[in-house]
Structures are given as structure tokens and as C-alpha cells.
Amino acid sequence: MARDTRTKATELLTVRQVLDELGGISRRTFYRWRELRIAPACIRLPNGELRVxxxxxDEWLEERAEGAAP
Incomplete structure (x- = not known):
């Protein structure tokens, strides 16, 4: 069971998967957030693709929950 939790936590999501999880925001919005340094931290793979x-x-979303402690 611990292995399943660890695997889930280290799962690498594509930009498309992140966009879908965020309610279908546009790719342009996501990259704008990256320019403003407010997007979740990304990993750039050797082929240039991004992963989150x-x-x-999950932590990034939790930090943005209304009523979250500063």
C-alpha cells in the first residue's frame, strides 16, 4: 500500500493533464502563469516537454484554497 501512495505522489503529469485537472484552463493561461511565476513548479524533460x-x-492547489492559512 505504501508503494501505491509513493507512486501516486511522484506521478508526473503532462501539461494537458494539469489543464484538465484545473477545470480546462487554456494552455495559454498556464504558460502565462509560468511567466508570472505563479504556476505549479514544472520539470523540463530532456526532450523539452514539461511535467508537473x-x-x-496537490500542494499548489491546497495553498490556493480559500481560507487557507498564509
């Missing part, structure tokens, strides 16, 4: 770790996205 599942745990990083």
Missing part, C-alpha cells in the same frame, strides 16, 4: 509532479500540483 502530482504532489506538487
Amino acid at each position: 509532479r502530482r504532489d506538487v500540483l
